[in-house]
Amino acid sequence: MNVLYQADASGIPFDEALATALEFSDLSGLESKGSQRAAEAREYARLLCVGVRERRDELDGFIAELAEGWTLNRQPPVDRNILRLAIYEIKYVESVPPIVAVDEAVELAKRYSTAESGKFVNGVLAGYLRKYGSGSEGKGIDSKDS
Numbered sequence: 001m002n003v004l005y006q007a008d009a010s011g012i013p014f015d016e017a018l019a020t021a022l023e024f025s026d027l028s029g030l031e032s033k034g035s036q037r038a039a040e041a042r043e044y045a046r047l048l049c050v051g052v053r054e055r056r057d058e059l060d061g062f063i064a065e066l067a068e069g070w071t072l073n074r075q076p077p078v079d080r081n082i083l084r085l086a087i088y089e090i091k092y093v094e095s096v097p098p099i100v101a102v103d104e105a106v107e108l109a110k111r112y113s114t115a116e117s118g119k120f121v122n123g124v125l126a127g128y129l130r131k132y133g134s135g136s137e138g139k140g141i142d143s144k145d146s
Contacts, residue, residue, distance in 0.1 A: 048089070067124050086104070091132075
């Protein structure tokens with residue numbers, strides 16, 4: 001989420017934000033389980049960020065449609081990027097159950113955005129699931145081992 005936010009709201013070039021995040025991410029909890037787990041986590045984060053960037057227009061279309069009364073430029077940048085990430089996971093990541101993607105997105109919004117962001121993010125994602133379902137297209141990331 002941090003990489004997407006930096007590239008979107010701060011004007012930091014995507015590749016620079018991604019490289020910095022991957023280099024300096026605190027994965028000490030995973031590193032204690034072995035360097036392989038930390039490497040897998042970094043790779044999964046990279047794949048998510050690149051996937052969201054590649055499908056940004058599509059994801060923004062869903063968000064614009066479902067965020068009634070809130071154009072993309074009116075949404076807090078944190079919320080907008082949390083929604084992009086969650087919809088990407090729901091639609092393209094087979095190994096992430098949709099409810100997990102929604103729960104994680106709501107928690108991120110509560111932690112890093114406004115007091116009402118958790119409700120907003122939950123509402124948009126609930127609308128997505130009602131309208132488009134929860135089935136992954138299975139063409140994206142398969143992170144069973146991540």
